[in-house]
Amino acid sequence: MDKSLLKINNLKASVTETEEKILNGLNLTIGKGETHAIMGPNGGGKSTLVNVIAGKDSYTVDSGEIKFEQEDLIEMPVDERAKKGIFMAFQYPSEIPGVRPWQFIKASVDAKRKFEGEKELSVREFSKKYDQNLEIVGINQDLMKRSLNEGFSGGEKKRNEVFQMLMLEPNLALLDETDSGLDVDALKSVGDVVNRMRNDDRSFLIVTHYQRLLEHIRPDHVHVLIKGKIVQSGGYELVKKIEDNGYESFE
Amino acid sequence: MENNSISRETKLEEKEYKWGFTSDVETEVFPKGLSEEVVRLISKKKGEPEWLLEWRLKAYRNWIKQDEKQGEPDWAMVEYPKIDYQDIHYYAAPNKSDSPKSLDEVDPEILDEFEKLGIPLEERAQLAGVAVDAVFDSVSVATTYEKQLKELGIIFCPFSDAVKNHPDLVKKYLGSVVPYSDNYFANLNSAVFSDGSFIYIPPKVKCPIELMTYFRINTADTGQFERTLIIADKGSYVSYLEGCTAPIRKSSQLHAAVVELVALDDAEIKYSTLQNWYPGNKDGEGGVYNFVTKRGKCSTRSKISWTQVETGSAITWKYPSVILQGDDSVGEFYSVALTNNHQQADTGTKMIHIGKNTKSTIVAKGISAGKGNNTYRGQVKVLPSADNAQNFTQCDSLLIGDECGAITFPYIEVKNPTAKLEHEASTSKVSDDQLFYLMQRGLDEEEAHHMIITGWSKEVFKELPFEFAVEAGQLLKVSLEGAVG
Numbered sequence: 229m230d231k232s233l234l235k236i237n238n239l240k241a242s243v244t245e246t247e248e249k250i251l252n253g254l255n256l257t258i259g260k261g262e263t264h265a266i267m268g269p270n271g272g273g274k275s276t277l278v279n280v281i282a283g284k285d286s287y288t289v290d291s292g293e294i295k296f297e298q299e300d301l302i303e304m305p306v307d308e309r310a311k312k313g314i315f316m317a318f319q320y321p322s323e324i325p326g327v328r329p330w331q332f333i334k335a336s337v338d339a340k341r342k343f344e345g346e347k348e349l350s351v352r353e354f355s356k357k358y359d360q361n362l363e364i365v366g367i368n369q370d371l372m373k374r375s376l377n378e379g380f381s382g383g384e385k386k387r388n389e390v391f392q393m394l395m396l397e398p399n400l401a402l403l404d405e406t407d408s409g410l411d412v413d414a415l416k417s418v419g420d421v422v423n424r425m426r427n428d429d430r431s432f433l434i435v436t437h438y439q440r441l442l443e444h445i446r447p448d449h450v451h452v453l454i455k456g457k458i459v460q461s462g463g464y465e466l467v468k469k470i471e472d473n474g475y476e477s478f479e
Numbered sequence: 480m481e482n483n484s485i486s487r488e489t490k491l492e493e494k495e496y497k498w499g500f501t502s503d504v505e506t507e508v509f510p511k512g513l514s515e516e517v518v519r520l521i522s523k524k525k526g527e528p529e530w531l532l533e534w535r536l537k538a539y540r541n542w543i544k545q546d547e548k549q550g551e552p553d554w555a556m557v558e559y560p561k562i563d564y565q566d567i568h569y570y571a572a573p574n575k576s577d578s579p580k581s582l583d584e585v586d587p588e589i590l591d592e593f594e595k596l597g598i599p600l601e602e603r604a605q606l607a608g609v610a611v612d613a614v615f616d617s618v619s620v621a622t623t624y625e626k627q628l629k630e631l632g633i634i635f636c637p638f639s640d641a642v643k644n645h646p647d648l649v650k651k652y653l654g655s656v657v658p659y660s661d662n663y664f665a666n667l668n669s670a671v672f673s674d675g676s677f678i679y680i681p682p683k684v685k686c687p688i689e690l691m692t693y694f695r696i697n698t699a700d701t702g703q704f705e706r707t708l709i710i711a712d713k714g715s716y717v718s719y720l721e722g723c724t725a726p727i728r729k730s731s732q733l734h735a736a737v738v739e740l741v742a743l744d745d746a747e748i749k750y751s752t753l754q755n756w757y758p759g760n761k762d763g764e765g766g767v768y769n770f771v772t773k774r775g776k777c778s779t780r781s782k783i784s785w786t787q788v789e790t791g792s793a794i795t796w797k798y799p800s801v802i803l804q805g806d807d808s809v810g811e812f813y814s815v816a817l818t819n820n821h822q823q824a825d826t827g828t829k830m831i832h833i834g835k836n837t838k839s840t841i842v843a844k845g846i847s848a849g850k851g852n853n854t855y856r857g858q859v860k861v862l863p864s865a866d867n868a869q870n871f872t873q874c875d876s877l878l879i880g881d882e883c884g885a886i887t888f889p890y891i892e893v894k895n896p897t898a899k900l901e902h903e904a905s906t907s908k909v910s911d912d913q914l915f916y917l918m919q920r921g922l923d924e925e926e927a928h929h930m931i932i933t934g935w936s937k938e939v940f941k942e943l944p945f946e947f948a949v950e951a952g953q954l955l956k957v958s959l960e961g962a963v964g
Contacts, residue, residue, distance in 0.1 A: 282915075284915050285911075286911065306915065307922055307923045310918065311921045316919050318916060321916060322910070322913040322915075324916075324930070325934055325935055326935055326937030326938070327930055327931070327933075331930075333920075335926070335930065339921035375934065376934075392920065396921075
C-alpha cells in the first residue's frame with residue numbers, strides 16, 4: 229500500500245504569460261502524516277511549487293506529473309483540488325470587498341461537505357466551531373466584521389489564512405511563506421496551530437525563508453529548492469546547516 | 480369566452496378600424512395604432528371622468544407635437560431600431576381566458592427559473608399569472624393585509640380604482656411631479672396609461688408592512704404603460720417594493736411607465752425595484768425596451784430613497800430622480816444595473832436641490848458582462864436657493880470579460896457657492912487572484928464570481944428589505960449564467 233499523499237515526478241513548469249521556466253524537473257514525495265519544509269533563495273521556485281500544486285493558471289505545467297492520492301492533479305480544476313483536501317495558505321491573500329469572512333468560510337466549508345456527500349453545517353454548528361477556532365488562532369471577532377482581508381494588517385491576513393486552515397481541516401496544507409511579516413507572538417501561534425493539527429493523515433508542506441517557524445514546528449523532512457530543483461533533502465538538521473552556511477554551499 | 484371578437488393579430492382597414500372602436504366597446508384588445516380616438520376609448524373603457532380624459536388628450540396632442548418636432552430622445556447611449564408607434568396595441572383588458580389555470584399549464588422554462596430564484600411555491604403561481612381563483616392561499620393572505628391597511632386609513636389599490644374612489648387625490652397629484660409634457664415617453668404614457676398602483680398614506684401613519692406589487696398582481700392588469708402614484712402625507716412612512724423577480728415574458732417590446740412620488744413634510748418614501756423583464760436572447764433578439772420615468776418630490780424635512788436592481792430588459796432607460804424642494808429634505812439613489820449578452824442600460828438619477836440644507840446621496844454600480852453596455856448618467860443640480868446643499872456621488876463599474884463596456888456621465892451644475900459636492904468613481908475587473916483565492920477554498924468558478932459580485936454590490940443590497948436582498952443576489956446569479964466559466 230502506497231503511503232504517499234502527494235507524489236511529484238520530474239515536474240517542469242513555467243510562467244504562462246512570459247514562458248519563463250521556473251521548475252526544472254522537481255521530484256518530491258510527501259507521505260501521509262508527514263510535515264515537509266521547503267527552503268531556498270528568492271526566485272528558486274518555492275511559491276511556484278505550491279501555486280502549481282493548488283492549480284493556479286498563471287503557471288503552466290510543461291511536463292512531469294503530480295499525483296494526489298494516486299489521482300492525476302494537473303488537469304483537475306482548482307476548486308476540485310480544494311474539495312479533495314488541498315489547502316493553500318496564501319502569501320498575499322486577496323481582498324474581497326463586501327464579503328464577510330463568515331459568509332466566505334461557511335460557503336467553503338459547505339462546498340467541501342457537499343462534495344463529500346455530507347449535509348451543510350447548520351448555522352449553529354458552524355458558528356460554534358468558528359468562534360472556537362478564532363480563539364485558538366487569536367483573532368479578534370471585530371476584525372472579522374470587516375470585508376474579507378480588507379483593512380487587515382499583514383499579520384492579520386496570515387492569521388486569517390491559518391484560521392481558514394483550521395476550519396477546512398485539509399489533508400494537505402500548503403503554507404506559502406506564512407511566517408513572513410509575523411511578529412514573535414504571531415509566529416508562535418501559527419506554529420501552535422500547525423502542531424495541534426498534525427496527525428497521521430494530515431500532511432504539511434511549509435515554504436519559508438527562515439528557520440524561526442520551523443523551530444516551533446520541527447518538520448520531518450527539509451528540502452532545499454534552488455533554481456527549480458530540489459538539490460538536497462534531509463531532516464531538521466538541514467535547517468541548521470542552512471542557517472550556518474547559507475544557500476551558496478548547496479549550489 | 481364572452482366577447483373576444485377581434486383577435487390580437489387582426490389588422491383592420493382604416494374604416495372598419497374606426498367603426499370597430501366606436502361600436503364594439505366590449506372588445507378585449509384594441510387593434511394596433513394610436514390616435515385621439517384610441518385615447519378616448521381607453522378612457523371610456525375605464526369609465527374615467529371628463530377631467531382625466533382631457534388630461535390624456537392634452538398629453539396626446541403634445542406627444543404628437545413632440546413626435547413631429549424631434550421624435551424620440553436620442554441622447555442616451557442605447558441603440559435600437561426605430562419604434563413604430565402605430566404597430567402597438569394600446570389597450571388590452573385582462574383576459575382571464577388566456578391565463579393558465581394551474582401551474583401545470585405554465586411554461587416549464589419559467590418554472591425552472593422560479594426554482595433557481597428560490598421563490599416560494601405559493602408565490603410561483605401568482606407570478607406566472609395563474610388565474611386568481613386558482614390560488615386560494617394568496618388571496619386570503621392579501622385580504623388579511625388589506626384589512627389591516629384599511630384600519631390605518633392606507634389606500635393601496637390599482638390606479639383605475641383610485642380614479643373612481645379617490646378622484647380628489649388623483650386629480651390633485653397626478654402629473655404634479657412628472658408633468659404630461661415632461662419627456663417623450665412620459666408624454667406617451669400620460670396619453671395611454673393602462674393601470675398601475677396608487678398609494679396614499681395618511682398623516683403620521685407608518686405603514687407596517689412593505690407594500691408590494693406582486694401581492695395584488697392578479698387584481699389589476701399592469702400593462703406596458705403603467706402609472707404609479709404614491710403620496711406620503713405629513714409625517715408618514717411607506718416602503719414600496721416593485722417588480723417581480725420572475726422573468727415575465729411580455730409579448731410587447733415597449734414598456735413606458737411613469738412613477739410619481741410625493742413626500743409631504745416630514746414624510747419618508749422608500750421605493751425599491753427589482754427589474755427582471757425579458758432581456759432578449761443571446762444574439763440580442765427580442766427583449767423589453769424599458770423606458771421609464773420615475774421622480775419624487777420632497778417637501779420640508781422629507782426623504783425619498785430609490786433603490787433599484789436592474790438585471791432585465793434589452794434596453795433600460797431610467798433615471799429615478801428627486802426634486803429636493805423643501806428645506807432639509809433628503810434624496811437617495813442606490814442602484815445596481817447589470818448588463819449581459821447584448822443588453823444596454825443607460826441609467827442614473829437626477830438630484831435637484833432647491834431647498835436649503837438639502838442632501839443627496841448617489842451610489843450607482845454598473846456590472847457589464849458579455850457584450851453588455853452600461854452607462855451611468857447622473858445629474859446633480861444645485862439651484863441658487865439651495866444654501867448648504869450637499870451631494871455625495873459614487874459611481875463604480877465592474878467589468879466581466881473583454882467585450883463589455885461601461886461609461887459614466889456625471890453632470891454637475893452648481894449655482895450656489897455654499898454647496899458641497901463629492902464625487903468618487905472607480906472601474907474594476909474581477910481579478911484572477913480573487914477568483915483563484917475563492918476557488919482554492921472550494922467554490923466553483925460561478926460561485927466565486929457570484930460571491931465577488933454580490934459583495935461588490937453590497938452597499939446597494941443593504942438598502943433593500945431583507946428578503947428582497949436575498950432575491951436580488953439570486954437574480955444576479957441567474958442573470959450572469961453563461962457569462963462566466
